[in-house]
Amino acid sequence: MNDWSQALSLHTPAAAPIAVTFSGNRALQIEERLIFEQDAPGRCGVDLPEPPAFRPCLAGLERRGPVGLPSLSEPQVIRHFTRLSQKNYAIDSGLYPLGSCTMKHNPRLNEKLARLPGLADIHPLQPVSTVRGALELIDTLSRWLKTLTGMPAVALSPGAGAHGELCGIMTIRAALEARGDPRRRVLVPESAHGTNPATAAACGYAVDPVPANAQGRVDRSALERKLGPDVAALMLTNPNTCGLFENEIVEIAAAVHRAGAFFYCDGAKFNAIVGRVRPADLGIDCMHLNLHKTFSTPHGGGGPGSGPVMLAASLAPYAPLPWLVLGQHGLELVEHKAGAAETAIGRLKGFHGQMGMFVRALAYMLSHGADGLRQVAEDAVLNANYLRVLLERDLSLSFPGPCMHEVLFDDRFLKDSSITTLDFAKALIDEGYHPMTMYFPLIVHGAMLIEPTETESKASLDEFAAVVKSLAAAARAADVARFHSAPSLAPRRRLDETAAARKPVLRWLPASPASGAVAAQ
Amino acid sequence: MRYLPLTEADRAAMLKTIGVSSIDALFAEVPAAARLDGLLDLPLAQGEIEVERAISHMAERNIVAGSVPFFIGGGAYRHHVPAAVDHLIQRGEFLTSYTPYQPEISQGTLQYLFEFQTQVALLTSMEVANASLYDGATACAEAVMMANRVTGRKRAVLSGGLHPHYRDVCATYAEFVGFDVVATDPQPGEDESLGQLIDNTTSCVVVQSPDFWGELSDQSELARLCHEKGALLVVVVTEILSLGAVKPPGEMGADIVAAEGQSLGNALNFGGPYLGLFASRDKFVRQMPGRLVGETVDAEGRRGWVLTLSTREQHIRRERATSNICTNSGLCALAFTIHLALLGESGFVRLARLNHAAAVRLAERIERLPAVRLVNHSFFNEFTVRLPCPAAPVVEALAQKRVLGGIPISRLYPDRPELADLLLVAATETATEDDMDRFEQALREVLP
Ligand SMILES: Cc1ncc(COP(=O)(O)O)c(C=O)c1O
Numbered sequence: 001m002n003d004w005s006q007a008l009s010l011h012t013p014a015a016a017p018i019a020v021t022f023s024g025n026r027a028l029q030i031e032e033r034l035i036f037e038q039d040a041p042g043r044c045g046v047d048l049p050e051p052p053a054f055r056p057c058l059a060g061l062e063r064r065g066p067v068g069l070p071s072l073s074e075p076q077v078i079r080h081f082t083r084l085s086q087k088n089y090a091i092d093s094g095l096y097p098l099g100s101c102t103m104k105h106n107p108r109l110n111e112k113l114a115r116l117p118g119l120a121d122i123h124p125l126q127p128v129s130t131v132r133g134a135l136e137l138i139d140t141l142s143r144w145l146k147t148l149t150g151m152p153a154v155a156l157s158p159g160a161g162a163h164g165e166l167c168g169i170m171t172i173r174a175a176l177e178a179r180g181d182p183r184r185r186v187l188v189p190e191s192a193h194g195t196n197p198a199t200a201a202a203c204g205y206a207v208d209p210v211p212a213n214a215q216g217r218v219d220r221s222a223l224e225r226k227l228g229p230d231v232a233a234l235m236l237t238n239p240n241t242c243g244l245f246e247n248e249i250v251e252i253a254a255a256v257h258r259a260g261a262f263f264y265c266d267g268a269k270f271n272a273i274v275g276r277v278r279p280a281d282l283g284i285d286c287m288h289l290n291l292h293k294t295f296s297t298p299h300g301g302g303g304p305g306s307g308p309v310m311l312a313a314s315l316a317p318y319a320p321l322p323w324l325v326l327g328q329h330g331l332e333l334v335e336h337k338a339g340a341a342e343t344a345i346g347r348l349k350g351f352h353g354q355m356g357m358f359v360r361a362l363a364y365m366l367s368h369g370a371d372g373l374r375q376v377a378e379d380a381v382l383n384a385n386y387l388r389v390l391l392e393r394d395l396s397l398s399f400p401g402p403c404m405h406e407v408l409f410d411d412r413f414l415k416d417s418s419i420t421t422l423d424f425a426k427a428l429i430d431e432g433y434h435p436m437t438m439y440f441p442l443i444v445h446g447a448m449l450i451e452p453t454e455t456e457s458k459a460s461l462d463e464f465a466a467v468v469k470s471l472a473a474a475a476r477a478a479d480v481a482r483f484h485s486a487p488s489l490a491p492r493r494r495l496d497e498t499a500a501a502r503k504p505v506l507r508w509l510p511a512s513p514a515s516g517a518v519a520a521q
Numbered sequence: 522m523r524y525l526p527l528t529e530a531d532r533a534a535m536l537k538t539i540g541v542s543s544i545d546a547l548f549a550e551v552p553a554a555a556r557l558d559g560l561l562d563l564p565l566a567q568g569e570i571e572v573e574r575a576i577s578h579m580a581e582r583n584i585v586a587g588s589v590p591f592f593i594g595g596g597a598y599r600h601h602v603p604a605a606v607d608h609l610i611q612r613g614e615f616l617t618s619y620t621p622y623q624p625e626i627s628q629g630t631l632q633y634l635f636e637f638q639t640q641v642a643l644l645t646s647m648e649v650a651n652a653s654l655y656d657g658a659t660a661c662a663e664a665v666m667m668a669n670r671v672t673g674r675k676r677a678v679l680s681g682g683l684h685p686h687y688r689d690v691c692a693t694y695a696e697f698v699g700f701d702v703v704a705t706d707p708q709p710g711e712d713e714s715l716g717q718l719i720d721n722t723t724s725c726v727v728v729q730s731p732d733f734w735g736e737l738s739d740q741s742e743l744a745r746l747c748h749e750k751g752a753l754l755v756v757v758v759t760e761i762l763s764l765g766a767v768k769p770p771g772e773m774g775a776d777i778v779a780a781e782g783q784s785l786g787n788a789l790n791f792g793g794p795y796l797g798l799f800a801s802r803d804k805f806v807r808q809m810p811g812r813l814v815g816e817t818v819d820a821e822g823r824r825g826w827v828l829t830l831s832t833r834e835q836h837i838r839r840e841r842a843t844s845n846i847c848t849n850s851g852l853c854a855l856a857f858t859i860h861l862a863l864l865g866e867s868g869f870v871r872l873a874r875l876n877h878a879a880a881v882r883l884a885e886r887i888e889r890l891p892a893v894r895l896v897n898h899s900f901f902n903e904f905t906v907r908l909p910c911p912a913a914p915v916v917e918a919l920a921q922k923r924v925l926g927g928i929p930i931s932r933l934y935p936d937r938p939e940l941a942d943l944l945l946v947a948a949t950e951t952a953t954e955d956d957m958d959r960f961e962q963a964l965r966e967v968l969p
Contacts, residue, residue, distance in 0.1 A: 031823075035636050035862050045863030046603055048871045048950070051878035058877070059737045059899030061768045063870075068643045071865035074605055081633070081859055085614035088629035092613030098622070105524055106617050109569050115607070115788075118580025123593045124792030125928045126584065127920045133582025134791050140579075147561050159655030159793070160848035162835070170697045194835035198845035204699045207840040245550035276548060281555040292848065299619040300610075300852030301630040302812070303653070304794030320693070336935055346693035350596060350658035350686040350781070351792025363576055369566035372522040374557075378544045379527050385547055386535045402539075402547050429626055437622075440836070457526035458535060485820075490625040493820035497624075500817035500829040504806065506649045507639040 029491060032083040036508045039070030045077050087491045088301070089434045095456055095464050099406045099437035099449025100193065100241060102271050102293035107367065110296070110360035119359050124351035128333055134355065135331040138324055141362045145289065145308055148373070149267075150280030153316035155309040156324075157353040161268055164288030164307030165199040165235070167320055170345045171311060172233050172262045172286060173203055174318040178343070181260065183232035189218045191242060191441040196235045196266060205232060212443050216242040216399035216408070220252060227259040237266035238282070239273065241441040242399060243384065243406035243449065253283025262286060262315070270294045271453070272381055272405035275374030285312040291354070295361035306357035317343040322352055379454035380405035383461060387452055390465035394472035398444045405453070411446025419475050421446035423483035427474075430489045431467045522566055586789060586925060590956035590963075592883070594903040594947025595733070595928045596657065596684050596759040597792065598784045600872075601951055606786050606859045610852055620812070620848070624827045625819075630851065631826035634814040637858045644764045645778040646771025647800035652812040653850040654797030657781025661687040661727065661757050662694040663799065663810045663844055664779040668725035668753040669700055670808045670843065671776075677725050677755075678718045681705040682732030684759055685933040691727070700724070707934060709734035709905050709943065710896045716746040723750060725777070729757040730770065734896060734945070735903040737767055744774025753777060760784055761798065763901040765873025777801045785864075786856030796853040807833060810844030872950060876902035879948040886961045887946065890968065896943065903947035905930070910969055912944040918967040924960055 056062070072080070089096070096103035114120060122131055142154050155171070158164040169186070176183055186200035189210045197207040208226055213219040218236060227234075234256050238246045246252065256263045265279060265287040271294040273279075279287050291297045292305035299305075311319055321344050323334040333352070334341045368376060381404055388397065388407040396412035411421045425435035425448070437449040452461060474482060487493065527535075532544075541547060548556065567575075586599050593599070610616065614629060621627030621634075634652045641650035654660045665677045677695070679688055679702055688704055695702045705713050715726055726747050731737050740756060747754045756770035758780035770778045782796035783789075801809055807830065815829035835842040864872060880902040888895050892909035908915060912929035919926040930943035948957075 032632070034632070034639075036639065039865075041866070044865050044868045045605075046868045046872075048868060048875060050871070051875050054878045054881045056877060057881055057884070057897075057899050058767055058901070059739075061737050061739060061899070063764065063766055063768050066866055067765070067869060069640065069861065069864070069866040069869055071867060072862055074603075074863060077859060077862045078605055078609065080862070081609045081615075081855075082612070084629035084632050085609075085612040086629065087626075087632070088614040088618045089623070089626040090614045091617035096617075096619075098619060101619055103617075103619060107524055109572060111611060111616075113573065113576045113580075116577060116580040117585040117587060118577070118583045120788040120790055121586045121599070122583045122791045123586055123591075123599065123789045123925070124597055125593055125595050125932060126586070126925055127917055129917065130584035130920050130925070131791065133579040136582065137576070137579045144563060147563055159659065159850075160846075162845045162847045163655060163659070166845060170693070173697060193847075194837070194839050194842065195845045195847050197840035198835035198838075198842040201840035201842075202845055203697050245548075247550040247552070250552045250555065273551070275561060276557055277551055277555050278557065278561075282552070290848075298616045298852070299848075301615050301618050301627075301855065302620040302634075302851030303849040304655070304851070304853055305848040306794075321689075335932070338935070346696070347658075347686060347689035348693055349690060349793070350656050350684070350795070354793040355791035356788075356794050359576065363572055366564070366567055366572045366575055367524070367569075368522060370560040370563040372525070372566040373563075374560060375522060375525060379525055379532075381547050382527070382532060382535055382539075382544060385539050389539050402541075402549070404547075425623070426625070429623065434626060435623055455524055455526065458531040460526075487625050491628050492625045492823060492825045495624045495819045495825045495827045496817045497827050497829065500815040500827050501832075504813070504829055505816035506635075506806070506813055506829075507642045508635065 030083050030086065032080060034508050035072060035080060036070045038072055038076060041071055043071040043073045045072055045074045094433060095452065095460055096434045097436045097450045097452055098434060099451040100268060100440065102451060102453060104296050104453040105455035106296050106298040107364060110363040113363045114356045114359040135324060137362060138358055139331055141358050144365045145310065148274060149287065149310045150278030151310035152313050153311040153319060155311060155319040157320055157349045158307035158309060159349055159354060160303060160305030161288055161290040161307045162195040162199065163348065164309045165195055166202065167309045167348055168264050168286040168288055169199055169203045169233065171315045171318040172264065174345050175315055176232055183230045185231045187223065187226055187231060187234045189236060191240055191443045192235060192237055193241060193266065200235060216244050217246050217248065220248050223252065224255050227255055227261065229260065231259055231261045233262040233264045235264045235266060237269065239269045239404040242408045243403040244399060245404055249282050268293060269405065272377055274377045275370065276377045286315055291357050291361040296364045297357040297360040304354060304357065306354035318345050320345050320348045376454050383452040383454060383456055386461055387450060387465060391468055394469045406449055406451035408444065409448040410444040413472060414475055417475055417478060418480055419483045421448055423486065424471065424475065426486040426494065427471050427483050429487035433464065433467065584923065584925065589923045589925055590959045591925045592927050592946050592948055592952065592960060593925050595945050596686065596781060597789055598760055598947060598949055599789055599951055600784055600949050602786055602788065602860060603863050605863060606856050609859050610856050615852065615855055621828060624825065628825055631814050633855055633858050635816065635826050637854045638814060640858060640861050641798050641800050644761060644769065645800045646769035647778055648803040649806050650798065650800040651809055652814055653854040654799050654811050654846060655850060656793065656795040656797045657759055657779065658687045658690040660779035660797035660799045662690050664755045664777045665691055665725060665727060666694065666698060667777060667808050667810060668755060671753060671805055672724040672751060674722055674724035675700040676722045677702045677727060678715060678723055679704040680713055680715055680728040681707040682734060682736065683727055683729045683757060684733045687757060707940065715743060719746055719750045719752055721750055723752040725753040725755045727755040727757060729759065731760060731763055731901045731903065734905040735900040736897050737899040737901065740773040755779060760901060762873050762876060765869045766877050766901060782857045786860035787853050794850060794853055796850045796857055806830065808843060809833065811846050811849060875950040879950060879952050880904060883946065883948040883957055886957060890964060902949055903945065906944050906946060908942045908944055908968065911941045915967050919963050922963045924963040926960055
């Protein structure tokens with residue numbers, strides 16, 4: 001195995017001249033111009049008829065002058081975006097150990113079902129009598145989520161996890177205000193994802209950070225000291241961002257409740273416990289799920305996601321609109337604050353939520369079933385621990401002992417080498433892998449958070465571990481140039497982010513000198 | 522289970538390597554009282570055939586827009602999406618990647634987002650656009666909050682012609698984030714005189730164009746009034762295709778444009794996922810929410826793209842971030858970019874003309890019906906009509922005849938009896954003459 005991994009790590013030395021070919025292409029390393037640089041008036045990628053003569057009714061507000069869009073034919077468009085796609089790393093091309101993001105396989109059945117005309121080609125404001133099946137689907141999804149979490153209600157409209165956090169903290173604030181007890185602080189562990197403090201602050205709360213203890217869990221005594229009559233909520237991630245189960249969570253929940261506060265849980269890591277632990281049994285009042293993580297709806301290069309929020313009975317009355325309720329004529333959509341929904345916090349998004357994601361997540365759940373989902377958690381945790389054990393002598397494990405579905409290392413093993421976490425991550429790119437999450441969580445130095453997910457085989461983990469070990473060996477052997485020059489085998493070498501931020505070029509302009517230079521390439 | 526590659530033998534070998542006797546040992550940190558020993562009360566795993574059957578059954582209980590004469594809009598529009606779009610967005614390299622945190626191996630995503638930002642800036646005639654937000658309604662709320670930051674004020678004036686969902690989302694954010702919104706009454710066909718509501722505490726005025734009723738209006742004078750008082754003008758566009766026919770917000774003095782991009786590349790999907798578009802002026806860029814892609818060079822001087830100005834964002838700035846958004850609408854933005862690349866200049870303008878022409882023809886037909894009155898003075902592909910009776914039962918009766926004939930305004934404004942007879946009707950390039958015949962005929966049968 002060692003020989004083989006050595007062979008794998010052969011690479012182009014940094015200083016090697018890059019061969020320039022006549023076409024500008026090196027095998028599949030394609031230089032692809034922007035669509036704006038491929039424009040030729042007279043072409044079009046669609047054939048549309050000219051409308052019959054009619055009298056416009058635009059109140060004299062006709063657009064004057066061209067929009068400035070480029071004209072391409074369909075084959076050019078297909079080739080352009082195919083070439084762009086080939087510059088991307090993806091789950092489909094290899095292990096994607098991006099901690100906290102749950103980059104698991106995306107089943108293609110789910111894509112097919114989300115495109116059924118009966119689900120994709122229906123309008124959110126069609127008469128409810130014509131979308132009975134859609135409501136049934138949403139209701140079925142709700143029932144699965146409620147059973148898996150043990151929580152009695154779910155708000156489905158949030159667009160992603162961060163939007164779910166906003167929804168959760170708003171419902172908590174509404175509940176507190178309803179009992180005449182507005183509070184001003186939200187406790188957020190220092191290890192939390194950036195969306196947690198950003199959310200609490202957006203909802204008008206002072207963010208009070210809670211330190212971690214030496215075991216990578218929230219420091220319970222520090223937390224309890226901070227609890228008081230002005231604390232609205234604790235936002236805790238469990239399993240936490242160090243990949244560890246908060247083993248005092250039940251005591252923490254009790255303390256939070258004793259202080260009259262609510263317990264918000266960031267459920268981004270539900271994948272580790274689905275089918276094995278119900279969040280309700282931990283004392284959680286409110287928790288968002290990321291359907292694009294645990295329930296495998298595709299990440300799509302950055303979205304769309306879906307962030308349902310599970311609510312305890314004490315918070316359910318404040319759930320945002322719309323509500324789906326069982327009425328006299330079956331399932332009904334409640335779209336306005338009236339009757340029982342008078343207490344709702346209002347609307348958080350247009351229409352009814354991310355239906356396309358609901359279909360995919362439900363297909364995922366039906367496929368796995370109660371048994372398969374439990375197996376998902378077990379295999380995700382098994383895979384992460386397997387990597388932990390394979391790598392703990394080569395990298396520096398931040399917290400000893402078993403982890404949940406992701407494993408956290410830091411940069412102590414790189415100490416005095418002049419190689420940073422960033423360099424190490426970039427060297428992984430040259431070995432054909434997407435790097436792990438870097439520099440998050442913030443509570444360890446130079447964090448490397450590795451989440452393999454359950455959809456990796458043992459062989460895939462063995463290969464990855466061998467590569468990481470060989471890189472760690474190279475780092476110990478002070479093969480510094482290799483790290484500092486990495487990546488050298490990707491479509492691009494390191495990009496100058498400082499220059500990008502100093503003088504932002506955020507769109508193509510016909511006369512932009514930078515664009516001109518490349519067009520000539 | 523077809524998605525799980527570990528075999529029983531693998532699991533046993535891995536547990537051995539880890540040095541534990543069973544998987545339970547790895548869950549030892551879970552408090553005993555919270556450990557589930559058995560399976561939850563849910564169905565067991567199923568094959569593709571069974572899952573496809575179960576979900577298809579649900580799909581079959583809905584009336585598919587494309588199978589009937591269909592005239593619904595109201596912020597979500599049914600357009601033809603070229604086959605190439607859906608093919609390309611399903612390429613695994615796009616579908617199964619994530620936010621381009623590692624730019625060297627994400628140039629595909631970064632380059633299309635740069636193209637997307639450019640397209641959005643061109644359509645709206647604004648200087649910069651971000652890499653998307655969740656949808657038009659949340660983009661609208663983010664626009665108001667950005668205007669609050671830029672002006673240091675906390676009072677937004679919302680037009681009564683703003684989509685009621687957008688207005689409601691703004692109101693929810695206002696309540697919990699802590700700012701004021703003043704909204705004028707929904708009065709289709711009336712002049713709003715929003716100018717009178719602007720004072721030197723106003724952070725912005727939010728107007729929609731075409732407005733919720735489908736009406737077009739020139740915002741230049743309103744922009745002048747806003748700027749005179751130090752407020753910003755936020756223009757909302759729910760039908761982005763309209764910008765192929767009508768003057769863009771940037772030419773009327775908009776400071777921020779918040780729009781819904783679903784019309785290009787994205788299906789109706791019962792309301793989501795959609796695509797929030799967000800554009801502004803260069804000078805406000807550091808107050809913008811969401812991801813931004815910028816051009817730069819790599820270590821060899823080659824052009825490339827990166828996420829930039831991240832110090833605005835939650836992962837760097839935490840509680841002082843401009844927005845808490847993280848995951849956005851990446852793949853929907855890709856669909857938009859591809860559809861617009863296929864359309865190009867001439868296709869986009871022609872598609873807009875086709876939509877306008879269809880709506881003009883439909884309006885002419887509907888106006889001929891006895892006692893039905895067109896409320897609009899102008900429109901793009903959607904307009905409001907006043908029926909001689911409440912619209913909700915009419916729409917229901919039309920649905921019985923398998924015609925999806927618009928949105929009764931009472932569905933969105935149930936508490937306003939004066940709007941109960943109004944019907945919002947849209948026509949796009951997908952409506953045929955035959956569809957219009959059937960709609961007209963069905964209306965004749967249903968109306969008193
Ligand atoms: C721990 C944690 N919380 C919250 C979020 C935010 O979720 P989203 O990106 O879906 O908005 C993430 C996303 O990466 C996360 O890892």
